[in-house]
Amino acid sequence: MEEPSAEGLDEEELLVRRHRKEKKELQAKIQSMKNAVPKNDKKRRKQLIDDVAKLEAEMEQKQREELEQLKLTSKESKIDSVAVNISNLVLENQLPRISKAQKRRDKKAALEKERKERIAEAEIENLSGARHIESEKLAQILAARQLEIKQIPSDGHCMYRAIEDQLQGQDCPLTVAALRSQAADYMQNHVEDFLPFLTNPNTGDLYTPEEFGKYCDDIINTAAWGGQLELRALSHILQTPIEIIQADSPPIVVGEEYHKKPLILVYMRHAYGLGEHYNSVTWLVNRATENCS
Template sequence: MEDLQARHRREQRDLQSRVTQKKKQASKKTRKGVNDECEKLEAELHEKHAAEIAALDGEPDATTQTDVLSEPLEDLTLKVEGEDTPHRTNGSQPAQDDISESKPTPQAHDDGPPTAPQTKKPNKAKARLAKRALEQGQQARQAAEEAKSLPDLKSQERARMLEYMSERGLREKEIRADGHCLYAAVADQLEQLEIPLGSCSGEEGVPAYRAVRAAAAEYIEQHPDEFEPFLEEPLDGYLRKIRETGEWGGQLELMALAKAYGVEIDVLQDFGRVEKIGSAGGKEQAVWLGYYKHGFGLGEHYNSLRKAG
């Protein structure tokens, strides 16, 4: 149980990070849809955890209870109620068929009448939980079947992005999808432009993205009025996530990095849209990133876009 609870806490933290990232990147037009999606993800994770805890406690497994769950829930309820009181014959003694074979026949005692047999009541809550788990499994299979007929968004997005890169004379440097992709992509671009990453860059064993994370956190910390209105948590905790964890970066971090390094960050997106961050008359050197919405397992992802040739 302790291992399961530890995993649940990790999954909860991972989901919270995803939810925070999605909400940070949501616009006014997409905010409602993003909020609905986040609530759905949280509800699904809660139900998944509840089912796993129930299974560990010895509750029925939905995959092995097909005989019970094939009956309507109303039938299960009627059976439970019917088993609470043994059937009587002739209005007095319990019928022989109602007595469990595993129970010994009650013996008479000198000091009183025989003890009535005890019957174990089926757990209604367990039956409902198992039935719901089975229904969820059926819904998941149905969704998988429907997904087969949907267009391959990943392949389509990838093909369009390569086309737009070619039009702008860019080639892609793929960045590992590990939560640090935004910072690692910016680090690759800054190195191409021969711009120093910061005080901790070049230290033995310290990856380049750590220096970029530190630069983003330092700028936000020094200019809190520019960023605190957009945060959903205290500034100290937010900065700790940037410096010390694999928390995803987004619009706020790109803005901080553009100002910290004095560059313009151009983000190429699907359908050829380019978002310019930190532009001030075109005087800065340009950092090019490719943003994917569907291309990687973790969700949103950034790659570095170098000059072709």
């Protein structure tokens, strides 16, 4: 019977196959040695037996060592393969290195989350306190003018968002980014009108030109809150008066020299525990219905 082709066999099967061939060749050699010694030559027959035993023992030891070496090599190869796979798995499962930009974004997101949580806590605390009283007073003031508050998110851009909302009703669409940019440009081009009103909170000294420049840069590039100075700049840019309604004081009008229909904002001192807040206004439902009839 013919042995199967060597193609497709693993190393151990090939080795066993070679060992069988070597044993056949050894048996043929032993038979040839036996045929060469006369049967009546006892001395040579005895030597033949010793030689045959030695040849068989040597072959058995050689083949056993080869088989053990193959198994050891195969085992080491498997261990190396597992180690490589584990190494690759570790590398695949390692978290990607976080870039500095991503770290900054994560930090900003964490701060924003913390700020919103503080706002939520402040809302609960103020439900029956100063905020509630202020809201009630403002509701009465606005209702007398057929107005009501339109809530604006407290994200540092509230004043600009409130103006953006008011401008939509005057067919003058400007985004928060555009309002910030134009306000900063106007202030930088009219330094003498704004610099005297800005002081360093740590020293009490007037802003230096460098500090004023940074202040204007922050208007454009950050969520810095807007106030009276920015309102003044925007009233000039828009050539429109801006009226700010408050709970405990008469309304303030910035840009009275202009004769357009004013933009109306609501200023709240106790809206949140984090400081001042601006909202927009809208017509009460019944007034809006009347205007449409």
